[in-house]
Amino acid sequence: MQEQAAHLAGRFLSLTLGRELFALGIDSVREILDYTEVTRIPQAPPYMRGVVNVRGAAVPVMDLAQKLGLGQVTQTINTRIVIMEVVRDGAVSMVGLLADSVKEVLEIDPAAITPPPAMSDSADAACLRGIANHEGRFILMLDGNRIFATDATYDLGSMLETAGLDAPAA
Numbered sequence: 001m002q003e004q005a006a007h008l009a010g011r012f013l014s015l016t017l018g019r020e021l022f023a024l025g026i027d028s029v030r031e032i033l034d035y036t037e038v039t040r041i042p043q044a045p046p047y048m049r050g051v052v053n054v055r056g057a058a059v060p061v062m063d064l065a066q067k068l069g070l071g072q073v074t075q076t077i078n079t080r081i082v083i084m085e086v087v088r089d090g091a092v093s094m095v096g097l098l099a100d101s102v103k104e105v106l107e108i109d110p111a112a113i114t115p116p117p118a119m120s121d122s123a124d125a126a127c128l129r130g131i132a133n134h135e136g137r138f139i140l141m142l143d144g145n146r147i148f149a150t151d152a153t154y155d156l157g158s159m160l161e162t163a164g165l166d167a168p169a170a
Contacts, residue, residue: 012105
């Protein structure tokens with residue numbers, strides 16, 4: 001198991017938000033879905049698009065572009081929902097994020113990831129794990145647990161449980 005985790009440490013799923021290229025550690029990605037209708041939850045923050053049905057379970061979906069201040073993901077033929085496993089307070093749960101497109105799995109040496117520039121103290125800036133230069137292009141490396149580490153994400157999960165639409169545990 002430890003050997004597999006070490007092997008996955010340098011593998012990242014690349015995705016686009018607008019014209020920017022981002023990447024997430026593949027070890028936290030559970031599956032990638034074609035865009036499907038998202039059911040809006042009243043009183044959720046604008047970046048929380050709502051929930052999708054994943055094999056009978058309601059999974060909260062976040063618009064990653066909107067969360068990061070890059071506008072909104074617009075539905076196209078390339079739009080995807082990346083279902084991830086995230087850990088908060090020791091519990092693992094599934095959440096989804098909207099991306100303009102999903103590209104490929106990249107092999108990037110973790111030592112080649114430089115810390116992000118200290119440009120902001122905002123919580124959104126804390127979502128960056130670092131920046132990698134891959135084949136002459138900068139890739140913004142995201143930390144999946146930090147992206148979803150907002151009370152609004154988990155408040156939506158609580159709302160689902162209250163409504164009897166249990167948010168799935170991993």
